[in-house]
Amino acid sequence: MSELQDLVALIRANTPLIVIETRDEARVVELFRQALMQVWRALYSWSITEGLRRIDFDRAEATDVAPDASATLAAIRAAEQRGIYLLFDFHPYLGYASTQRQLRDIVQRHDAGTDKGMPHVLVLVGHEVRLPPELDLLAVRYTPRLPDAAARLKIVREEAEAYAREHGGRRVEADGAAVQEIVRNLRGLDPVDVRRIARQLIYNDGALGANDLPELARLKFELLNRSGHLHFEFDSARMEDVAGARRLKRWIDQRRSVFLGAEAPAGLDPPRGMLLLGVQGCGKSMLAKAVAAGFGVPLVRLDFGTLYDKFHGETEKNLRTALASAEQLEPCVLWIDEIEKGLAADSGNSDGGVSRRVLGYLLTWMAERRSRVFLVATANQIDALPAELLRKGRFDEIFFIDLPDAETRAQLFALHLRKRGLDPEAFDLGGLATASDGFSGAEIEQAIVAALFSAHAAQAALSDFLLRAELRQTRPLSVLMAEQVSALREWARGRTVAAD
The missing domain is CATH 3.40.50 (Rossmann fold)
Incomplete structure (x- = not known):
């Protein structure tokens, strides 16, 4: 009815x-x-x-x-x-x-x-x-229904007409495709908020175009995230900012049109999520941000630490509120960083069973949601994750982010040198890649930072010699925590899909 x-x-x-x-x-x-x-x-x-x-x-x-x-x-x-x-x-x-x-x-x-x-x-x-x-x-x-696409378009047109009346008949410059995208992204808001955001976008510059979409995403997020459990990630990484991960990038590229489409093609379900498992410092967070950029949608991060409350039932309520807010932001990528810290498997006694109830609700939401919210979860410790989360069907895919190979390490040196205004061609990238065997992406970046400080102190230009010196002085995690890293890599072999 x-x-x-x-x-x-x-x-x-x-x-x-x-x-x-x-x-x-x-x-x-x-x-x-x-x-x-x-x-x-x-x-x-x-x-x-x-x-x-x-x-x-x-x-x-x-x-x-x-x-x-x-x-x-x-x-x-x-x-x-x-x-x-x-x-x-x-x-x-x-x-x-x-x-x-x-x-x-x-x-x-x-x-x-x-x-x-x-x-x-x-x-x-x-x-x-x-x-x-x-x-x-x-x-x-009784809950009044939210406006459909036709009602939202009518509100946008009314605000455009109001702008024209206030500005001596000056019509709003509108890109038809962008207007349809704006109307689509206003989904999930009540008429008051649709009107307010449409008015703000129009009155910013008297136009509606593709450049209004990031501002719309920000305004919508600020409106819906009253609980404070979600964080809008403004600086999402581009796919080209990520070294390696060729298989993961191809996976996202193949599914972009289905995820963004109004209706999935016959026989295909829209992509729902992935788990990124890997060695610390190997770029899981960067990849989570890049996934949002690859889909071309906003990225919001759920901080499990803010959900937990000492009062009975409040933690589960906070999770429901956060997930409902994420659904109203669709299409978007929801990133849960270090998910094992919020869903650590236990007997259910240490916290009164809160973790089990939170896990139960999250699993139900993952299975039953129909919104275009793509879940990206990252984890470092596979043994801390509950088995229910890992069974086939919870995530579309589990990708393993391993220590970078020589080719990827050379790309990492090039990316981080270029990021700091240096020409990668002036360095022996192949030699640096060989010298940094066993290093993660984060450790390579810190070696460059440390070498830059050494160069600044010596009032000299950064050189291969200084970079190699820092690499020799660094003991990477693969050495310091060799047993744990080896165990994780061994577990992932045959159980997960290599991202690269």
Whole structure:
């Protein structure tokens, strides 16, 4: 059924108490006025500032009822005509026992053998409506549907027309393809937020184009991430900034069009996620950022450390909120860094079973989600991950990021030298790659940084000699933690897909 039909059904059923959580009060009023065309009731609105008014006519008519909550409920109970009462921000007054009792008397009018007045429909409207438990059990929560693509496009056009009126008829320059992309990316927002973001994009420069998409992603993220559990990664790496990982890059390239497409081709499911396992310092975080750039979508990072709360049930609630926010940001890449630290396998006793419940909800979300949120999880310790997360089907693929080979190490030297304004052609990249056998990408970068400090102290230019000297003085992780690194590489062989 449509949104309006759902509402009409509730009114026809004489639902005594409806709760609507929204910031768009005008839309609620308009919905109920439309519903009156199919099922007639007297329609009233109430607020503490304007009191009780009848609003089912073209003009609102004030009543002589005092604006306080108790007098309003007394008037509703005494009314001799069935009515719909939209009570805006009424719930704070339910903290008083007398007001709560009055409301319960009206709501429970259908009790057998009682006659408590006409079957009114009371509607509590607010941004966040929290009811006492005894009232919450009696309420039906109705959620207005979010605007579809046609409604969002209409709002964007209205804002463009408003801009033209304010600027002497100057029309908004609009790229048709970019406008469709903007409308698509406004999905998941209510009409108020769609209008606000559309207005901001238009009024920035009087145009709508592809250059507005990054700003739209930022505005949408700031709007949805009220919990603070997600972090918007502004500096996503380009695929060409990553050395090696040829197989992983090809995997992303093959799936880009299916992930971004409105509908997947027959027989193909949209890509859902990958686990990046590897030796520390070998570029898992860089690759997570590059995946977002490869798909051409925003990257948001979920910090498991911020989810955990000492109060029972709050941790799971925080995870649900964070994942719901990520879904509203679709299409996007959701990155969970060092996932083993948040989902470490245990007996369920050390933290009261919180980790197990968090894992359970995450696995359910991974299996049932339909949104275009591509999950990238990174991990360093495979033995700390629960077996349920690793079974086939949880991730599309598990890639292993190994220590770089000689060719990749030469690319890493070139990338980091170029990043610091130096010409890689002036260095013996092949010789440096040989000298850095067993080094990770992070260790190669730090060797360059240390050599630059040595060159600065000696007031000399960076040279192969200084770079080799730093490499000789460094003991890489593959030497310091040889047993652990070897065990991880051995486990990954035959169980994962090599990224390079």
